[in-house]
Amino acid sequence: MTSQLYPRDWSRQPPADTPDYLTTRARSPKRKLIALADTALHTTGPIFNNDDLGSDDWDLLTNFAAPGETAIGPRLLIHGRVLDENGRAVPGTLVECWQANAGGRYRHKVDTYLAPIDPNFGGCGRTLTDAEGRYRFRTVQPGPYPWPNGPNTWRPAHIHFSVFGHAFAQRLITQCYFEGDPFIPLCAIVKAIPSAEAVDGLTAKLDMAATIPHDTVAYRFDIVLRGRSATFFENKPEGS
C-alpha cells in the first residue's frame, strides 16, 4: 500500500520571494524546488504525548502569571479543529501558539517596541488535539504592532500557530488573524499569499456559540493539513 499525501497546492501558498515583504529578498531560494517522493516523510513524523506537556500549557491567561493573577487584555478563547484535506480529524497532534500581548509587545529579547511587557503574560501555549481534532487556547486578544518593513507598517493582530500532523511533510506554521481587522489587507506578510480564499482561511471568525457569557469572547480557527491521496483497502485502515 502506498500512502502519499496530496501534492502541495502551491497556488494557495505564498511563494518564497515576495518583494513587498522585504526580508524575503535575501532569504528566498531562487531555484525550483526538487520534487521528492519520499514515502517516509509522508507516513512518519514526531509523536508527542501528555508527558511532553504541562496541564496548563494551553492557558496563556495564567501559564506565566503569578498565583492569583492573569494577563491583562480582552479575554479570548481561540479554538477550532485540525483536519486534513480529506476532512478527517487529526487527533493527538501537537499545536503550539505564540503571540504579542494586548499592547502588541512580545516577550522576546529582540523586541524593543514601546508598549510594555505584561509581567503576567509569557505569550506561548501548546496542547494536543483531542480525538475529534479539537484544540483550544485561552489567552488575551493580541494587539497590532509596528514592524520595520516600511516607514509606517503594522502587523494585524495575530496568533502564530505551529502544527505537526502525523507526517513530517504535513508540518505547518501559519498565523491566525481576526475578522474585521483593517490591517489585514495592508500587511505584506498576508499579501504574500496569492489567494483571497486562502487568506480568509487564516481569518478567525467570532464564535458567539462558544463565547462564555460575562467571561470570554471566542473565535474559531480551523487548520487544514495535507491529506492522503492513496487508495486503500477498507479492511486495512490507513496507517496500518
Place this chain on the structure above:
Amino acid sequence: MRSNTKLQPETASQTAGPYVHIGLAPQAAGFDIYDVASGADIAGPDAKGDRIRVEGTVWDGDGVPVKDVLIETWQANADGVFAGQGAVEAGFRGWGRIVSDFDTGEWGFDTVIPGPVAGQAPHVSLWIVARGINIGLHTRLYFADDPSDPVLSALDPAARATLIATETAPGLYRFDIHLQGARETVFFDV
C-alpha cells in the same frame, strides 16, 4: 477499496517570524515557562549507532548568517526505523528542534547517524523556518556522497554537494545551508 477525496485545501503558510522562539523555544527568547523542553534530545541515552555532532550556519543571499533561524530535524535510528513506525530504543525520538545563536547564526545538534531507509543512504531531513521564509524549507543532510542513493544520483554534482556534510573532526560534521547564490542548497517539494 476506495479512493480518498480531497474536500478542502491545505491552510496557507505564513512566516514563523522573528519571535518564533517564544512559541517553539521560549528559553531562547529569554524566559522559562515550560517544564519540559521539546526537541533538545534527538536520540536519547540508549540509542545505538555512532554519536555525532552536526554544526552549521544558514546563509542568506547577501552572505549574512541567518541569526534567527529555527531548524527541525527528522531521522530514523541506526537500524533505519523511525520512531512510531517500529521498535526503536527507549528515548529515541528522531526529532530535534535547533535554534541558532542570535549573535553568530551558528547552530548545532547531537544525534546518531541514522541507518539507510528504503534504499536511500543515511540522511537527516531538515525543515527550516525563519523571518523572511514564507513557507518552511525542506532539505536533507547526507553524511557522504553515495551514487546508489536515488535522490543524490538524480542531482548534478554541484547540487548534490550542497546536501553532503563534511566531517571536520571525528564525529563532528559541518553543514552550511545557503538560501541563495552559487552554492544554493537543494530544497525539496515533499
